[in-house]
Amino acid sequence: MKILLPALCAILFSPGSASAADPAPPPNVILIVSDDQGYTDFGFMGSKVAKTPNLDRMAAESLLFTRGYVMPVCSPTLGCLFTGQLPHVHGITGNDLSEASIEKQHASGKMDRSPLTRQFTGNEVLFPKELAKDGYLSFQTGKLWNATAAEVGFTEGMTDREGRHGGDGLSIGRKTMKPIFDFIDEAGAKKKPFFVWYAPLLPHEPHNPPAEILAPYKTMGLSGKSAKYHAMVEWFDRTCGELDDFLKQRNLTDNTVVIFLVDNGWDAEQGNRGKLSPYEMGIRTPVFIRWPGKVKPLRDETTLASVIDIVPTVLKICGQKPPASLPGLDLLDRDAMTARKTVFVEAFTHDIAQLGAPEKSLVTQVVINGLDKLLIPGPRRPDKDFTSAPEEIALYDLKSDPMEKHNLADERPETVARLKALQAAEWKLPDAE
Numbered sequence: 001m002k003i004l005l006p007a008l009c010a011i012l013f014s015p016g017s018a019s020a021a022d023p024a025p026p027p028n029v030i031l032i033v034s035d036d037q038g039y040t041d042f043g044f045m046g047s048k049v050a051k052t053p054n055l056d057r058m059a060a061e062s063l064l065f066t067r068g069y070v071m072p073v074c075s076p077t078l079g080c081l082f083t084g085q086l087p088h089v090h091g092i093t094g095n096d097l098s099e100a101s102i103e104k105q106h107a108s109g110k111m112d113r114s115p116l117t118r119q120f121t122g123n124e125v126l127f128p129k130e131l132a133k134d135g136y137l138s139f140q141t142g143k144l145w146n147a148t149a150a151e152v153g154f155t156e157g158m159t160d161r162e163g164r165h166g167g168d169g170l171s172i173g174r175k176t177m178k179p180i181f182d183f184i185d186e187a188g189a190k191k192k193p194f195f196v197w198y199a200p201l202l203p204h205e206p207h208n209p210p211a212e213i214l215a216p217y218k219t220m221g222l223s224g225k226s227a228k229y230h231a232m233v234e235w236f237d238r239t240c241g242e243l244d245d246f247l248k249q250r251n252l253t254d255n256t257v258v259i260f261l262v263d264n265g266w267d268a269e270q271g272n273r274g275k276l277s278p279y280e281m282g283i284r285t286p287v288f289i290r291w292p293g294k295v296k297p298l299r300d301e302t303t304l305a306s307v308i309d310i311v312p313t314v315l316k317i318c319g320q321k322p323p324a325s326l327p328g329l330d331l332l333d334r335d336a337m338t339a340r341k342t343v344f345v346e347a348f349t350h351d352i353a354q355l356g357a358p359e360k361s362l363v364t365q366v367v368i369n370g371l372d373k374l375l376i377p378g379p380r381r382p383d384k385d386f387t388s389a390p391e392e393i394a395l396y397d398l399k400s401d402p403m404e405k406h407n408l409a410d411e412r413p414e415t416v417a418r419l420k421a422l423q424a425a426e427w428k429l430p431d432a433e
Helices: 053-060 074-083 114-121 127-133 167-171 178-189 211-219 224-249 307-317 334-339 413-426
Strands: 028-034 063-069 137-142 194-199 256-262 284-290 298-306 342-348 362-369 372-377 394-397
Touching: 028 074, 028 224, 028 307, 053 224, 053 256, 053 284, 074 307, 127 137, 127 307, 137 167, 137 178, 178 194, 178 224, 211 224, 256 307, 298 307, 298 334, 298 342, 342 413, 362 413, 372 413, 394 413
Parallel strands: 028 194, 028 256, 063 298, 137 194
Antiparallel strands: 063 284, 256 284, 342 362, 362 372, 372 394
């Protein structure tokens, strides 16, 4: 079963709308998705350069997993967020179609994205529609590849036309936060729970931060590109602070669940070489969930979290039973989370070779088992020159070698065999052509 998750159930209830005798209103949920940010580039993750005071505070108030994993490029990751499945299941393995797989072109000469839309929206369960059944209002802003807000089940949204990244939704954060604030007030007036999808094009390129934010970074001895990137990180953090301040103003903090993660990595020194990369700078992210009075703040530096955990977590928060077919876990189920030993990541070509045949685009399979990490080359090589991937089996000890400099595959063949077996059980590939 496949699931779409735009309506990640960010509910908002008007304060004082229920008496003490009434049952507690459903919790509101806001999902914040950073765009192209290295996992190290937060104050709460140890950065001495990135200024993220708002996210630092929010993380300190949350259950924080420092070892979260996503796919190494945005569209497949967003597919996971909407469906609760890995890319080889939900079918969106890349950002675009390859020339060989394009069915037709628009008269304008632009790519016809309708095949991707059909693949994306053809999932058995659309997450926002499931939330709507329980009365949730949902609002999409920012990134939304290959479909409109309505097509994936949002009750409202900013992306209302075909587009690559999200069309009109991309104005959120960079230009204004008002659409979100208006929606929250609207939900409160209607006394409806809500879900907000906040996935701004931040700190994503273009790196054009306001001059007043950029100025201090110019004095730090950073490269020009790095200075602009870190200023974008701070700009993004400020928007998160604006959103959190609005919740406080409306007395909504205690009944609003905030979930945070990054869609894929970024290397501040190497530019976009974090994108499409199966190495840690491309796929690792902090994941935190804040629910005042319900979730005890805790910094967890051991447990593995995955992007596919978001859907079952939000469904349970919103009072639904996740389908048994979903492979992810509830982030709030400590027993299940701490018992997990392995998560999987899939890296594909940027352009999809053939919809419905994920193996034809597969570059690398990744198995993270405790602190062991195995990279298994697929039948394809990267199709963009700004990424890297191993050409042979690679095994790394993330405890002693967090930046993956020393391949231990030849020294630990038994570990390689064990992790390959785990991957084979997760997804048995057809023979490479």
